[in-house]
Amino acid sequence: MNKSEILHMSNNKTDTMNNSNILLLCASPRRKGTSAMLLERIRSVADGGELLFLPQKGSLDEIAQAMQNAQTIVISGPCYINTYPARLIELLERASSIGGFSNQKLYGIINGGMPYIHTHRHGLTSLQLFAEQNSLSWQGGFVLGVGAMLDGQPLEKHIRRKKIAPAFDLFIQHIKKGTSAPDSLYEQAQVPPGKIVTYLFSKLLTVMVEKRIKNHGCDVNEPNWY
Amino acid sequence: MTVIISDESKERWGSALEKELLQSGTQVVHFIANAINVEPCTSCGSCGGKTFGRCVIQDDMQTVLPKIVTCRALVLVSPAVFGGVSRHIKKVMDRMMPIADPRYRVSDGEMIKGMRNQKILYHMIGFGDKLSEAERTAFISLHKENCIIMNVKGRAFILDSNSKTDAIKKIANEVSYE
Incomplete structure (x- = not known):
């Protein structure tokens, strides 16, 4: 199938599917990680959408x-x-050099290990700049801290589940309705932990990391391998 | 020794910086990110467990990482792309995980990580034609966040594409540590 045929097919699809034409793009090399889990959650709530994984090799055209x-x-x-x-x-x-966007709505989600928004927020800023420079319509995003620990488990297992899960579901409603999602959605759901929690959390995570490395017969205090 | 990792696919600021540093007597190792073979990180987790501190992907990062762990200063030179670094530079950055310290520590009341080579100076140079204020701010904020998470110090610079050699000479002065 050549390019114009693909284009033709999708044009037909656009005509019939209207607002349900949502592309859910997973930018993680891990197909069962937290990034994919969040997209699956959107797909189930927003009632559809095509889930694609970014190929890790070859052309992105x-x-x-x-x-x-x-x-x-x-x-x-x-x-x-x-x-x-x-x-x-x-x-x-690549998408920017091909061009040809016409006001597509763009939402972004970024999840990382640290419990701070500022650690991960740059990803959304980049998407917004990409949108502004390429005639897409930036609709806001969601920063999920302590997301790496979930390792693909549902948001109901998140350390801040009581605030995070409803906030993310509100974010999904914005996608569903095609409205702009405010930053306050994820900001209010993730207040940075206090001093004692921070100290205990970092100790706990370090113990876990050291144990994992020790289980593999390695020592965390070894000098750089390189 | 200073390690420069530059994306020279558009403009050759990395080579210009290398020249300036060499003239001032600094030892330089220069990797051209768009000319070396670096696969994207697959997030396999091996460097944090099974092969602790070592990447299992056999490509040019196996040559780059030994230089970074022994350098005094690391300078990333990249076109400012959507307020961040280009794909070539980001590929190298993503693959620096094996030389990061997997343990957590607390600094300024926040949890951070660090590099196992703590003495490293970490600089970033972003360049482009008529960069907007938002792009400049985003680029500088990425460097700032990198410094926090890696527990290192350094500076970020923005270069206009029309800049003359003087500008890179000035940066060379600022990033030299002797």
């Missing part, structure tokens, strides 16, 4: 094409060193 054909795009990915993984940046660069 098909995904860029799918982005153009969608009316709403939701990108969910992990936070690697304060922003999205390289492969998503590559997609955004």
